[in-house]
Amino acid sequence: MTQLKKQVASTLPANISLDWLRSAYSHMVLIRAFDKKVVALQRTGQMRTYPSCLGQEAIGVGIGLALQDNDVFVPYYRDQATLFLRGVSLTQIMQVWGGDERGHLFEGAARRDLPLCIPIATQMTHAAGVAIALKSRAEHQACLVTCGDGATSKGDFSEALNLAGLWQLPMVCVINNNQWAISVPLHKQTACQTLAQKAVAAGMEGVQIDGNDVAEVYQAVDRALTKARQGKGPTLIEAVSYRLSDHTTADDATRYRDLEQVNNAWEREPVKRLQSLLHAHQGWSPEQENALLESVRKQVDDAVTAYLSIPPQPADEFLKYQFAEMTTPLALQISWQHERFPEHETSDSNGVQKS
Numbered sequence: 001m002t003q004l005k006k007q008v009a010s011t012l013p014a015n016i017s018l019d020w021l022r023s024a025y026s027h028m029v030l031i032r033a034f035d036k037k038v039v040a041l042q043r044t045g046q047m048r049t050y051p052s053c054l055g056q057e058a059i060g061v062g063i064g065l066a067l068q069d070n071d072v073f074v075p076y077y078r079d080q081a082t083l084f085l086r087g088v089s090l091t092q093i094m095q096v097w098g099g100d101e102r103g104h105l106f107e108g109a110a111r112r113d114l115p116l117c118i119p120i121a122t123q124m125t126h127a128a129g130v131a132i133a134l135k136s137r138a139e140h141q142a143c144l145v146t147c148g149d150g151a152t153s154k155g156d157f158s159e160a161l162n163l164a165g166l167w168q169l170p171m172v173c174v175i176n177n178n179q180w181a182i183s184v185p186l187h188k189q190t191a192c193q194t195l196a197q198k199a200v201a202a203g204m205e206g207v208q209i210d211g212n213d214v215a216e217v218y219q220a221v222d223r224a225l226t227k228a229r230q231g232k233g234p235t236l237i238e239a240v241s242y243r244l245s246d247h248t249t250a251d252d253a254t255r256y257r258d259l260e261q262v263n264n265a266w267e268r269e270p271v272k273r274l275q276s277l278l279h280a281h282q283g284w285s286p287e288q289e290n291a292l293l294e295s296v297r298k299q300v301d302d303a304v305t306a307y308l309s310i311p312p313q314p315a316d317e318f319l320k321y322q323f324a325e326m327t328t329p330l331a332l333q334i335s336w337q338h339e340r341f342p343e344h345e346t347s348d349s350n351g352v353q354k355s
C-alpha cells in the first residue's frame with residue numbers, strides 16, 4: 001500500500017511548474033467551496049441526496065487536467081471536479097443532484113461524455129463499449145472511466161477490465177480508493193493487497209498512486225491516456241485517498257468509523273497539502289489566497305442563484321425519454337397524470353414546456 005505523504009516534498013514534482021500547481025490549487029479550492037455549499041443546500045431542503053467529494057479534489061482535478069477534449073469521460077457520482085473541468089457548469093452539477101436530468105445536457109469537451117452513473121460499476125462496461133468504438137473508428141483518443149474501491153468487487157468491473165486487456169482497448173480506469181464503500185472498509189472488501197493488482201488478471205498495466213497528490217494523479221493519468229491514444233493498451237490506476245465526508249448526505253459516518261482515523265486522514269488532505277507546497281516554494285501569498293477565496297465565493301454564489309432560479313422540470317418529463325416513439329402505456333400514464341394533476345406544468349410530446 002502506498003504510504004500517503006503527510007509532509008510536503010521539498011522539491012517540486014518533475015516537469016510540473018509553479019504556475020501549473022497554482023492553477024490546480026485554484027480548481028481544488030473552488031470545488032471544495034462548491035461541495036460545502038451543496039451540502040448546506042441539502043441541509044436546508046434545497047438539494048436532494050448529494051455525495052460529497054471532500055478529500056477527493058486531487059483525483060478529480062488531476063484527471064480533469066489530463067483529459068483532452070476529444071477523449072471520452074465516463075464518470076461515477078463523486079466526479080464533480082472532473083466534470084467541472086470538462087466544461088459542465090456548477091449550476092448543471094447542482095441540477096443533476098437536485099433531480100433535474102436537464103443538467104446532463106453536457107456541451108463542449110463533455111459533449112461525448114456519459115452521464116453520472118449511480119448503479120455501482122455499470123459504467124465500467126459502458127466505458128469498454130466506448131473504447132471499442134474509439135478503437136474501431138481509429139480515433140486515437142482514449143476513454144477514461146472512474147469507480148470507487150467498492151465497485152472493484154462487482155462483476156462488471158472484472159468483465160470490463162478483462163475485455164479491455166484482451167482487446168487492448170484505449171481505456172484508462174481510475175479507481176478512487178477512498179477506503180470506504182458506505183460503511184464497508186477496504187479490508188472487508190477484498191483480500192487483495194492492492195486494488196492495482198487486479199490489473200494483472202486482466203493482462204494490463206496496473207499502478208497505485210497517491211490520490212492526495214494532484215501532480216502525481218495528473219502525471220499517472222496523462223501517461224496512461226497518452227499510451228491509450230497511441231494504441232498501446234489500457235491501464236488501471238488505483239488512486240489512494242480517503243473519504244473525509246459522510247458517504248452521502250443520507251449517511252452518518254460517525255456510526256461506523258473512528259474519529260481518530262478521520263483526524264489522521266485530515267492531516268494528509270489534498271488541498272492543504274498543495275497549499276503548503278506552494279508556500280514552501282514562495283509560490284503563494286496571503287493576498288493571492290484572499291483573492292482566490294473571494295473569486296471562488298462569487299462563482300459559487302452565482303451558480304447557486306442560477307440553480308435556484310431554474311423553473312422546475314415539467315412533471316411528465318421522466319416518462320418521455322425511454323423510447324424514440326411514445327408507447328401507448330406511457331402515453332396513457334401521461335394523460336392520467338394531466339387529468340389528476342392539472343395544476344402541474346406539462347410539456348408537449350417533444351419535451352417542450354407548455355405555458
Ligand SMILES: Cc1ncc(C[n+]2csc(CCOP(=O)(O)OP(=O)(O)O)c2C)c(N)n1
Nearest residue numbers: 078118119120148149150151178180181182
Ligand atoms: C448496483 C448497485 N448496488 C448497490 C448500490 C448502493 N450503493 C451506493 S454507493 C455504494 C458504495 C460504493 O462504494 P465505492 O465503490 O467505494 O464508491 P464511493 O462511494 O466510496 O466513492 C453502494 C453499495 C448501488 N448504487 N448500485
Ligand SMILES: [Mg+2]
Nearest residue numbers: 148149180181
Ligand atoms: Mg469508496
